[in-house]
Amino acid sequence: MASPILVLILGLTLAVGPRAMADPTLSHPPLTDQPGDPVRGLAVVRDASRASCLICHSIATLPDRDQGGLGPPLDGVAARLDAGQMRQRIVDARRVSPDTIMPPYHATAGLFAVGAKWVGQTLYSAQDVEDVVAFLMTLKD
Amino acid sequence: MKPALAFLLMLGGAANAADPAGVAPVSGYEFMEPATRQLQDDDFLNPAFFLLEQGRALWDQPWPDGQGGARSCRSCHGDPETGMTGVAARYPAFDAESGRMINLELKLSREVADRLGAPAPAYESDALLALTALVALQSRSLPMAIDVDARVQDWVDRGRKMFETRRGQLNLSCKSCHEDNWGQKLRGDTISQGHINAFPIFRLTWDEVGSRHRMFSWCMDSIRSEPYPFGSDEYLALETYLAVRGQGLLIEAPGVRR
Numbered sequence: 318m319a320s321p322i323l324v325l326i327l328g329l330t331l332a333v334g335p336r337a338m339a340d341p342t343l344s345h346p347p348l349t350d351q352p353g354d355p356v357r358g359l360a361v362v363r364d365a366s367r368a369s370c371l372i373c374h375s376i377a378t379l380p381d382r383d384q385g386g387l388g389p390p391l392d393g394v395a396a397r398l399d400a401g402q403m404r405q406r407i408v409d410a411r412r413v414s415p416d417t418i419m420p421p422y423h424a425t426a427g428l429f430a431v432g433a434k435w436v437g438q439t440l441y442s443a444q445d446v447e448d449v450v451a452f453l454m455t456l457k458d
Numbered sequence: 459m460k461p462a463l464a465f466l467l468m469l470g471g472a473a474n475a476a477d478p479a480g481v482a483p484v485s486g487y488e489f490m491e492p493a494t495r496q497l498q499d500d501d502f503l504n505p506a507f508f509l510l511e512q513g514r515a516l517w518d519q520p521w522p523d524g525q526g527g528a529r530s531c532r533s534c535h536g537d538p539e540t541g542m543t544g545v546a547a548r549y550p551a552f553d554a555e556s557g558r559m560i561n562l563e564l565k566l567s568r569e570v571a572d573r574l575g576a577p578a579p580a581y582e583s584d585a586l587l588a589l590t591a592l593v594a595l596q597s598r599s600l601p602m603a604i605d606v607d608a609r610v611q612d613w614v615d616r617g618r619k620m621f622e623t624r625r626g627q628l629n630l631s632c633k634s635c636h637e638d639n640w641g642q643k644l645r646g647d648t649i650s651q652g653h654i655n656a657f658p659i660f661r662l663t664w665d666e667v668g669s670r671h672r673m674f675s676w677c678m679d680s681i682r683s684e685p686y687p688f689g690s691d692e693y694l695a696l697e698t699y700l701a702v703r704g705q706g707l708l709i710e711a712p713g714v715r716r
Contacts, residue, residue: 385643
């Protein structure tokens with residue numbers, strides 16, 4: 318028999334649902350042992366064939382034309398967020414804000430009608446995420 | 459930024475805050491660069507007009523009627539300019555025969571097969587795009603005017619649900635872009651409201667003419683969602699919803715888009 322406390326917690330979780338569990342300060346631990354490489358991270362961010370962040374965001378120091386305007390500019394983002402918070406947003410921004418339009422880059426759960434070519438795969442590998450985080454942490458102003 | 463677009467964007471901001479459906483729809487034309495608009499404005503520059511020659515040839519093409527005579531689209535409908543006025547503005551429409559919605563492409567394909575006894579042109583073939591463009595041209599500058607009864611409303615509701623459902627590896631819905639973020643920059647594109655009043659369109663990105671259903675598949679592909687087959691119930695529902703959502707927009711077919 319489960320303890321009454323556990324039952325209570327489960328009940329609350331079900332009643333409140335995932336929305337209310339979203340937390341803007343949520344932090345995610347590193348996904349790999351290998352430290353992120355900011356140079357490779359920059360290349361990943363700019364790669365237009367891989368759902369580039371620049372579809373939606375802009376980074377003023379990059380020469381890329383046609384940067385996006387759906388999300389906030391990422392200039393100075395390292396001054397606003399630490400590496401764990403940055404990682405959480407890239408891994409699965411829904412955990413931070415449930416209605417976000419930012420795609421989950423390293424999660425496969427809770428998605429609908431994913432194309433056959435992509436089923437079960439994540440947009441970014443664990444090391445891609447680490448590299449992108451390392452690059453974003455260079456955007457101090 | 460052009461003053462007109464700036465004004466639309468202001469409207470967009472207001473609309474997003476309040477009830478997006480309560481604002482008059484804005485054609486994708488308004489979101490195009492001047493050079494792209496010019497291509498649509500001038501029939502001699504509009505690359506989709508090449509297809510119209512083929513459309514006219516098909517319109518006149520005789521097929522044996524089995525009694526030693528011949529029949530063609532023209533033999534029943536006369537000039538497309540008179541016989542087809544306003545037809546495209548009414549589609550998709552409920553088709554009592556099949557009990558489902560039928561759009562212009564499927565209707566024209568069926569006309570060719572059933573009335574002329576000719577091979578039905580395939581979805582997205584040059585022949586069907588050409589016929590569709592020819593017929594749609596006869597509704598140019600007329601408002602989209604879909605007749606919505608209870609049967610059609612079912613498809614509208616279903617299409618709306620599709621439009622609003624997040625899908626694909628990028629977890630976006632049509633609404634995420636075309637209702638909540640129109641006017642914003644998505645890489646090189648300014649996201650429009652996603653209306654269907656200009657189809658078939660010559661899309662510069664494709665370097666050819668494509669149908670509404672091809673556009674749906676393109677958008678689904680770009681969010682890494684599994685597209686549905688052209689002419690499927692899913693796309694007919696989406697098309698019906700979008701036609702009603704854009705009621706009153708003037709038909710621009712054949713249009714030109716980036």
